[in-house]
Amino acid sequence: xxxxxxxxxxxxxxxxxxxxxxxxxxxxxxxxxxxxxxxxxxxxxxxxxxxxxxxxxxxxxxxxxxxxxxxxxxxxxxxxxxxxxxxxxxxxxxxxxxxxxxxxxxxxxxxxxxxxxxxxxxxxxxxx
Numbered sequence: 001x002x003x004x005x006x007x008x009x010x011x012x013x014x015x016x017x018x019x020x021x022x023x024x025x026x027x028x029x030x031x032x033x034x035x036x037x038x039x040x041x042x043x044x045x046x047x048x049x050x051x052x053x054x055x056x057x058x059x060x061x062x063x064x065x066x067x068x069x070x071x072x073x074x075x076x077x078x079x080x081x082x083x084x085x086x087x088x089x090x091x092x093x094x095x096x097x098x099x100x101x102x103x104x105x106x107x108x109x110x111x112x113x114x115x116x117x118x119x120x121x122x123x124x125x126x127x128x
Contacts, residue, residue, distance in 0.1 A: 020111070021058070024049075025059055025062035026112070028046075028052075029045075029066070029104050030045075031044055032066065033101075049063045058114070058115075065107060065127060066107070069107075073100055076095070077093070080096060098125075103124075
């Protein structure tokens with residue numbers, strides 16, 4: 001007989017079995033990921049994040065994280081565009097892409113565990 005121990009880390013905020021109340025956050029993360037290839041998908045994710053805000057405190061932590069991700073990412077893209085004329089901008093875009101992917105992955109992991117975003121680490125890349 002095997003014992004099933006709970007996964008490491010803090011317990012989820014919401015009990016399993018009732019659907020995931022953080023589903024809007026997961027949708028926004030997916031839209032941001034698609035936004036790398038289809039820019040308007042990221043904009044749709046931003047609008048959806050603003051619309052869904054204020055409905056749940058745990059969901060709000062993810063949505064605030066996502067809204068900040070969009071606006072900081074937009075700044076990275078603009079700076080990269082300006083610096084692309086001197087080649088450095090391409091490296092800025094690569095750094096932005098890595099930053100974005102890490103934020104999306106760590107955010108989805110927290111949303112799947114039904115846990116709030118409590119902050120970031122690793123130069124703002126990783127949601128904790």
